[in-house]
Amino acid sequence: MSGASTYVPKNPVLRWFESRLPIVGLVHSSFVVFPNPRNLNYFWTFGGILAFMLVCQIVTGVVLAMHYTPEATLAFASVEHIMRDVNYGWMLRYIHANGASMFFIAVYIHIARGMYYGSYKAPREVLWILGLIIFLLMMATAFMGYVLPWGQMSFWGAKVITSLFSAIPVVGDSITVWLWGGYSVGNATLNRFFSLHYLMPFMIAGVVVLHIWALHVPGSNNPVGVEVKSKKDTLPFHPYFTVKDGLALSCFLVFFAYFVFFIPNYLGHSDNYIEANPLVTPAHIVPEWYFLPYYAMLRAVPSKLGGVCALFGSILLLAFMPWLDTSRIRSSNFRPIYRVFLFIFFADVFVLGYCGSQEPQGAIVLVSQVATLWYFLHLLVITPLMGFFETPRQLPASITEAVLGPRVAGGSGSFAAARTAASPSVDG
Amino acid sequence: MSTATANHGHGPSDGVTRRDMLLIATGAVGAVGVGTMVWPLISQMSPDASTLALSSTEIDISKIEPGQIVTVKWRGNPVFVRHRTPKEIKESEDTPLSELKDPQTDAQRVQKPEWLIVIGICTHLGCVPLGHDGPYDGWKCPCHGSVYDVSGRIRSGPAPLNLAVPTYAFLSDTKVKIG
Numbered sequence: 001m002s003g004a005s006t007y008v009p010k011n012p013v014l015r016w017f018e019s020r021l022p023i024v025g026l027v028h029s030s031f032v033v034f035p036n037p038r039n040l041n042y043f044w045t046f047g048g049i050l051a052f053m054l055v056c057q058i059v060t061g062v063v064l065a066m067h068y069t070p071e072a073t074l075a076f077a078s079v080e081h082i083m084r085d086v087n088y089g090w091m092l093r094y095i096h097a098n099g100a101s102m103f104f105i106a107v108y109i110h111i112a113r114g115m116y117y118g119s120y121k122a123p124r125e126v127l128w129i130l131g132l133i134i135f136l137l138m139m140a141t142a143f144m145g146y147v148l149p150w151g152q153m154s155f156w157g158a159k160v161i162t163s164l165f166s167a168i169p170v171v172g173d174s175i176t177v178w179l180w181g182g183y184s185v186g187n188a189t190l191n192r193f194f195s196l197h198y199l200m201p202f203m204i205a206g207v208v209v210l211h212i213w214a215l216h217v218p219g220s221n222n223p224v225g226v227e228v229k230s231k232k233d234t235l236p237f238h239p240y241f242t243v244k245d246g247l248a249l250s251c252f253l254v255f256f257a258y259f260v261f262f263i264p265n266y267l268g269h270s271d272n273y274i275e276a277n278p279l280v281t282p283a284h285i286v287p288e289w290y291f292l293p294y295y296a297m298l299r300a301v302p303s304k305l306g307g308v309c310a311l312f313g314s315i316l317l318l319a320f321m322p323w324l325d326t327s328r329i330r331s332s333n334f335r336p337i338y339r340v341f342l343f344i345f346f347a348d349v350f351v352l353g354y355c356g357s358q359e360p361q362g363a364i365v366l367v368s369q370v371a372t373l374w375y376f377l378h379l380l381v382i383t384p385l386m387g388f389f390e391t392p393r394q395l396p397a398s399i400t401e402a403v404l405g406p407r408v409a410g411g412s413g414s415f416a417a418a419r420t421a422a423s424p425s426v427d428g
Numbered sequence: 429m430s431t432a433t434a435n436h437g438h439g440p441s442d443g444v445t446r447r448d449m450l451l452i453a454t455g456a457v458g459a460v461g462v463g464t465m466v467w468p469l470i471s472q473m474s475p476d477a478s479t480l481a482l483s484s485t486e487i488d489i490s491k492i493e494p495g496q497i498v499t500v501k502w503r504g505n506p507v508f509v510r511h512r513t514p515k516e517i518k519e520s521e522d523t524p525l526s527e528l529k530d531p532q533t534d535a536q537r538v539q540k541p542e543w544l545i546v547i548g549i550c551t552h553l554g555c556v557p558l559g560h561d562g563p564y565d566g567w568k569c570p571c572h573g574s575v576y577d578v579s580g581r582i583r584s585g586p587a588p589l590n591l592a593v594p595t596y597a598f599l600s601d602t603k604v605k606i607g
Contacts, residue, residue: 163554181474182475183505192473278505303588304552
């Protein structure tokens, strides 16, 4: 994915194969010799962790589907069968269920990293938008997967989220009935959710290929947000980043394994161990933790359609980050004021998450309204204005200078200066 | 393909070639073909014949005491059958329309004043409200706080509409057919 491959296999069989399908060369140029900025920090390993999580979810999911029954009267029992009778079924299910949470932890860090270091800025806009498409597909996949065990929270979660579509003027109710395949969430809904839950990870994998492709054209952004100017600024992917990502993944897996083996139900809701009952609503319907901020925004707006618009708008608006952010400086490390606002924004998302987990009464309603307002204020007002009012700090001349200091990096000075013209310059 | 120099059909003089004609005709047939194939793919998701067949339910209301609410299942959804007391009927009928978010008189919502029959789904996001709850002693949705009165009309909270009244008919004094 980085132009013509320089890969020449020594083995004659591989050479024969390479001249007919140059896929080994593609992997070699994309993931072995591919140059990455030498200053990437550990926030950059979450891309690799996410790739691992996608494979993990597909593998455990395919296996679970061999034992699961997508039929409304049997689904709940088949999940219990997986837990009690299937060899290692309990482990595979807990890996899959907690894997979804790990996937979202990693993707939120990945997105926050992109926002902090300005990874969405030119020439990486398409990369960023593809990332958001992956995020939306992930959300749909996670939601449909959560419905499959057919517990109380699954059923009512499905009812509430699909009812969002009834907010559409005129055709809303017809659309909802069409989505359900009946007059309520039922067997038809469960069947189609299972089908789509199985399909969508492969769609995600497809967009991930495009995402990596779009990444490998301009190459990775980096913590100082200065483009690569010479070979000195980069290191080959292997062994430097394979080892670094390997270490990070190992640490992440320890964290993941702690959840799977010691607190497997910590992130779930106990009501989901009650079989779905269409006649009784749980006292307090809550989504999984990774949807709580959006759920809080949905409830904050005192209008059904308005709430739905806030929920979808909060995510779709992020696609416009490359144009909402008017600053020429990528990394927030060099943007003293924006950086503070960005941390407030991240805190705001946590506040929304907390509000989403609470019952909508008293102060919680007011706090979620203020936090929702701030979310949109940050993206629509603060971010665009900051580019005009903020004076950024001096950028280093090159990545190497940022890592080793100006004197050591001085050797590449003339070359760096020649390339600076093409990248954003800073006065003051 | 270097079509610019190729001489096809009747030549370039009239501006329209036989190839253009074939292209448009093929495109049109193709569009119709895609359309007719997409429709079954969309339509298969609508409620199927077996779901539509379950569209009515009969219930015996003779055992429902005044003040009691009985929940019956119809089309996979709960339906509340409420035997209202004279006091509740009077309250519902005396409510001025100006107090209501979705104005409807009580008479528009019942066939016999003592029997209120409504679909038990909050019109906000589809939860099942709890009976004999909330400031009007009608229903209150525990999830997002919508409050309904004894006539099932929305009084406060995020729900936009009154609890829906299903199609129903009294087959006798003790039997009601819903749907």
